[in-house]
Amino acid sequence: MGKDFIAAVKDRRTYYGISKENVVSDERIKEIVQEAVKYTPSAFNSQSARVVVLLGAEHDKLWNITKETLRKIVPAENFGATEEKMNSFGSGYGTVLFFEDQSVVQNLMQQFEAYKDNFPIWSEQSSGMLQYVVWTALETEGFGASLQHYNPLIDEAVQQTWKIPNEWKLRAQMPFGKPTAQPGEKQFQPLDERVKFFS
Template sequence: MKTTYLDILKQRRSIYNLGKNVTLPKSDIDQLIESAIRESPTAFNNQSTRAVILYGEKHDQLWDIVANRLKSEVPTEKVYAGTKHKIDTFKAGFGTILYFTDQNVVADFEKQAPLYATNFPSWAEQALGGAQQSVWTALAENEIGANLQHYNPLIDGEARIAFDIPANWVLRAEMPFGSIEAPAAAKTYMKDDERFRELK
């Protein structure tokens, strides 16, 4: 049995101690991300997933938007200090991928295949998850750490303006990435007999 893919998959972890010490050129990272998304499956091959890759000042700007937006959401300065520290760990990374679903694609396929219309929104989410998994694993294979965040919809409006996002692209997640400055903690697993069934 070949296990190369599984070995690589095990490298994909939520890395929260990110840095900017990435040696892979940005052009290679772009190609890696774009290829992983391009090759990820979508329902009816509708290709509903979109992505924006931020580096440098744009990357910093995103996390400044998050920090400023959350300041009005948390109850006290003490709580905000902890929140700001967490956001700073994302800002410390090398870049961020913004993941979107193109709602025009979803709506078009609802019309084209009315029998399955109610399924297309959830299928778009499944496609997005598959793309994120592919990108995350490809980054891990290249020794680039990442984690997945969900500050949408709080930041949607400001992000749309700041990064010139089309109105039909709906933000679904943010993935900061960078050099791995500290490894992830040991991963725990639930018991297999509580999770899997094999009927033979």
């Protein structure tokens, strides 16, 4: 990677304007995701993260499923904005689906009774870290991405379409592609109200 870590952290933003133009090979995308899954930490080294990468027609299929699912619940007079948003996600190159394997979480809850209430929380924290690692890694390669949460509305259709095990719980969807528009300026709250430092 050409950027140092903090530069990559600063540059990672939410991109809604993305295109189907690729910026690196599919093999490189696979490598990024696999390395992120392998090296992102998890509680008790549980490795509960599961990921599905959809490219090309499979990516298009996801956002068509999401659009048609939302069409059933969003009033027709309000659906135009929803359809536009789905089309913007679908205009990207691919989507990363993030899951957490609940069988792993349940097994840990049974093995470590004293911590059982924490394992679902730790699973979510680990998933969030993985999402951030993948997002930032894609950004360093020249992709723009955003993080979406249409679960649980699309869970059943996703499981059926891509034969996803029932134990995998969908946590987020990350459409990505070559940026076609820059995100707006980001506003920040004062750091002295958010960070305490003692020495």
